[in-house]
Amino acid sequence: MPRMGEELRQYLREELMPGVWCPGCGHGNVLRGVVTALDRLHRKMDQVVCVGGIGCAGRSPFYLNSSAMHTTHGRALAYATGLKTARPDLTVLVTMGDGDAAAIGGNHFIHACRRNIDLTAIVYNNGTYGMTGGQQAPTTPAGMRSTTTPLGSIEPPFDISELARAAGASYVARTTTFDFEELPQYIAEAIAHPGFAVVEVLTQCPTYFGRLNHLGDPATMLDYERDLTFPIEPMTREQVAGQLPVGRFRRDIRPEYTQRYAELCDRAAAAAARDGAAEEEPLPPHECALPRDPYEVRFSGEGGQGVILAGVLLADAAGSEGRQVVHTQSYGPEARGGACKSEVILSSREIPFPEVEQPDAVICLSPEAMRLYTGLRPGGIRLVEARACLGNTPAAGDMVLPLVRTAAEAGGELAVNVVALGALAGRTGLVSREALQAALRRRLKPDLWPLNQRALEAGLVLGAR
């Protein structure tokens, strides 16, 4: 092989050489491919960042004279995603071993492929864990030995290029350290490619993979690589059954992540400029004293009934009238169904403890909530949806109200929460109609205003009755 040209030395951080790679290791050949590609593309090294994982291949960033991030095992692509999304103008190369890419970092690898972010992933595939002493990798061919498969591997290996293609990488090529011309060519294509590009390079580890499998000296291992593979185009070697294809498998142009994100930002900024929020007139302070100070309210029901929103609306409205308020919520894992509660404390003073201990007012919208959330302060009020009494016996003093039916009459059962809120306000005078109306407008989309305004009015009437 010809010696590396003097002109390429400017791309290397020679103060860290010789590095960790063993004599005869193929990783130096891959690095030659990288610097040759950067040279052909006239990339300025101060605009290049090389991000590496952990292991022999992960050390590559140290030997390039660019900025370098030597990260954690398997995570290089995730670090690079952070870097590239924050600085899309940088050329970001990611050097990984096969363990990095296909074992511990497999999840990051497939998602980087899917996102199609403009990174160049160079996977140094030597079929083993070299730095840790020659253990089995997810790419170790079946039957081959490693220090953890002394009798030969019984696992089928990952085909990294196939994986990259299936996961959506828009440029995928595989080559070997034997393929002297193709290696820099594919890496250059990958760097220039506007999207997520993967170049898998089969590279020799004479110290472990070669020695444990009796593959001979490094030069003989290059012959092994040649015989293991066949080029798909041009067919310079004859294909033998069982050989791995090498070549450029995919080069598609499809929307790139940072580009799409920049477009999204422009759309969002334009929308924000259009919808600049109008300042609201502050409401006068609520004149009536609270029935008890602090006053504790609990809305309860099941997920999907708007229980949490009812509490938020009450807190928002009361807060806008100068009350101190705190709202808390409690729910289970269900987004729909399952008991949940939403509690509000109103006070004229600072509220030390934010949770309701003994509510002054309780609203029950579902049978389960009626059973589960008990405890009412003596003299407190409980408003119960008629249907929640199913299987439950209302307590003496409960106000059983047709909240769901009233909501349906107002235009939709979905507004039962606002009917209940209106009924509470109508009964207690905790907040003014105006404050509730304003809170509805602040918290709901305009297309929901008419229904909820009607529900609020119906609730106020129901509560005051």
Place this chain on the structure above:
Amino acid sequence: MRLIQGNEACALGALHAGCSYYAGYPITPASEIMEQMARMLPARHGVFVQMEDEIAAMAAVIGASWAGAKAMTATSGPGFSLMQENLGYAAMTETPCVVVDSQRMGPSTGLPTLPSQGDVMQARWGSHGDRPGVTLTASSVGQVYEVTVAAFNISERYRVPVILLLDAVVSHMREGVELPDLPVVTRQAPADPAAFLPFGGTDFLPLGAGKPIVVTGLAHAASGLPRATDGANAARMLQRVLDRIDAAGEGILRTRALALDDAEIGIIAYGISARPARGAVALLRAEGIRAGLLELETIWPLPERAIRDLAARTRLLLVPEMNLGQLVLAIRASVEGRTPVLALNRVDGQVFPPAEIAAVIRQAVAGVRVPVEPAFREVQHAAHG
């Protein structure tokens, strides 16, 4: 005045502090922080990325920080565990970033919608090796906003990852708040970029700013170049960062005092447990028991001087925590037996009612041992000396 949720206050605080980058993975009860950032960052030309897991989220945050962005992520206990690996990398590489952990009751999936304070030790010691573990907490929505700004400021000024521990109640609670215009600190570019040593001090140059910079999780020299077998160098490099945090002192040790001037009984609380502690102080004061509250907004490093001062002039300290006794271990070590330190603990996902804290103190004052109830385990320890 605005009615906002704790998680919303966190997002607004981050934006005020100049956060321009969020990477995350959804998890209850932290998801609203992520949703707010997804809504607010693009219009400000900030970056929001939803990553494939929390490991990747933490990695992306560090990558973005080295691109020059003020970056954050938010998660809960299970995700925080996954972040520990790269949080260690952030510490090793002196990377400014903010990690919010809204705690829920564990271990494992546990009680996913209920609050906890179980990640106190994870925040301090969760990643392997020693590192500074600057950790802040908040007990009200307004405080979440202020402490989030402080988290960024400390992170930027001292070049350390800062952890903000919230919990399911504080995250989801809504309160009416005024958002003050707080001062903002931003990492400083070196006066002489040519002579810049990436790990020489707290000044900072991002990658891609004209000078090649090497960042590695291996032990390294001030130049950034690896020194993977030079133990003395590694120890020295770590010590610089620890010394930097020690020297910051009051600049990062945030506490709040309630009725401490004449207190005989001190409650030391943080996060959501500080709220019932406030209520308990009011209850006890009404009975003539001179109780006061030292609320810790910074729990790591522990504000040891404030704790020792309090221990020196009180008959009893009580530490209520929604875990089985985590910060109390460090508090006892600080107190060194100056006064008895009681631990009040519960792991049932319920916030202490004020009356429960008050009852423990009332009975301790009367010299009565508190009965152990199934809902909470009370551990009473004899004074050390």
